[in-house]
Amino acid sequence: MFKQSDKREILKGIYEENLWVAGKGEARKVDKPSARSLEKRKLHPLSLISAASVVLLGGIFMYWLGSFNKAPGGVTSGVAPSQISGGAPLTGTAQVSTGKVPGLAPLDSQKSVVSETDPKSFPKTLQKKLPDVDNLEDLAIPGLDDIDVDPGNYEALAESGMPIAELFGLGVNTIVIDPGHGGKDPGAVGNLGVFEKDVALEIAKRLRSRLRKHEHFEVLMTREGDDTISLNDRVEYANANQADLFISIHVNYFPSEHSFIETYYFGPTDDTTVASLAKLENADSHYEYGEFKDIIQKIGDTLKFQESRQLAHSVQSNLYGRMKKINKQARDHGIKSAPFVVLLGLDAPSILSEVSCFCNPAEEQRLKTAEYRENIAAFLEKGIVSYLNKNTSVGGKRNGEKEELAKAQQQQ
Template sequence: MAVPGQPLEGKTIVIDPGHGGKHPGSIGQLGTMERDMTLQMAKEIEQELLERTGATVLLTRKQDETVDLQQRVDMAAEASADLFLSIHFDAFTTRDVEGMTTYHKDSHDQPIAQAVHNRLMEKNFDTRDRGVRVGDYYVLRENTVPALLLELGYISNEKDETRMRSLQFHKEASQAIVEGVIDYFHKR
């Protein structure tokens, strides 16, 4: 049972910094590597969760290392996680596409996806709201626990890339994500 100030006591959340090691992910115009940004953001979310919620928090990787997709999914299953959050920064072939998208695997995960996405959009990051969508990504499709994949901007867009390099953005986005998770679990 949650105690005051510990709204997620007893919950386990797995945070998955996308890519890593031999899989750098996308690389921005300014040279930003997705694998580095996802790890930085995941650590910020971890810290926010630990400080505010009482949840047990696990990271699929804590440094720049290669972790295969099945290992990431297995970690969530073995921990009987209440939520799996995969952190990414999107890319496109043209530089004009921008925005944030929250993906989930099916209708069961839509409410938590919407709660997290709503909080992100409330922050007014001056980016396009690309919505909440069903995604056919391995870490969503193969997960046995509720799972979200967050695309927190387009690394291929200079405005989004500049924002994602900001420590202030990492702090504010982390707060928004944690607030969305708390919102969801409090409604259940």
């Protein structure tokens, strides 16, 4: 039975919270990850990418600004993804106080030690079992001259289908891999007792080993072991290390005969942001300084949105496309945009991939095996590498290293 005193405490809590919002009281002493991540963004309004955009765009804008004429009624603002707020993630790192599920014994496969740096430590037979990785397409990245963009016409830019990162040659130097959950938070727990946190960690380590072979970028992980790490700390770690890409690895839970694969990327739920941006930028307007800063911020967010979507698409198509060859029950749940905390607070393009699913005993059994985890890591690698080859420059350069990357991939 609920006590009246507890009810009073709840009412007092609401009152204090609202008093604080009204600027009349102190904040309650509770962890507010969302608020903190938003605050962080406020302190750093121009992200790494936005900052790069400022430099690169500055000259172009100085030229373009001359062609803007203010539209009647002023500027209609678009919706920057960063303003969509930060909610808890789908499979976020909630601070689980209960720890491990009683009666579950550690699994042998979870004890397996995976080399963090030397991919040769993987059993050679595993390497042979990997599905053939197609030769990487060496698609020429069209230059700015290849598209017909009227200076000042952002609608044409937005509709050209050309990622902004591509236009300005932004590079990828650092990739941060985030194994979901960990420590007190096991994440999803399969019926056979497999923990999501363990599967995510091992796949992450295997993916790191694979990406390090390319030698073009630094590959970091938000956790190396079974550690409890808050969403904020993950985000701060990635931002502090100037991550250029952020890959969060998770495993779904949903009882079914099928195994669902889906990938989330930062952003609103449809393309209204891009549309609003195009509308904004296409307005014939003489921008004030403040508006100019706002535009730059929006471009930074749009860039993150565009790149995250491209990355999600590449990872999902490669992951599902290859997974279905080894698992007939795999089902494609596609890519979805979502304003997760772990994606929102990041400066870099970011995705959250649900690489598999504790759907049924057969799939869970597969997830216990090193071979299956290695395959998933390989599919993720393929998705990331395909994205890098198609959509952005690598290591700050564009064509030369791209060829080297393709070469390295072929040598596998």
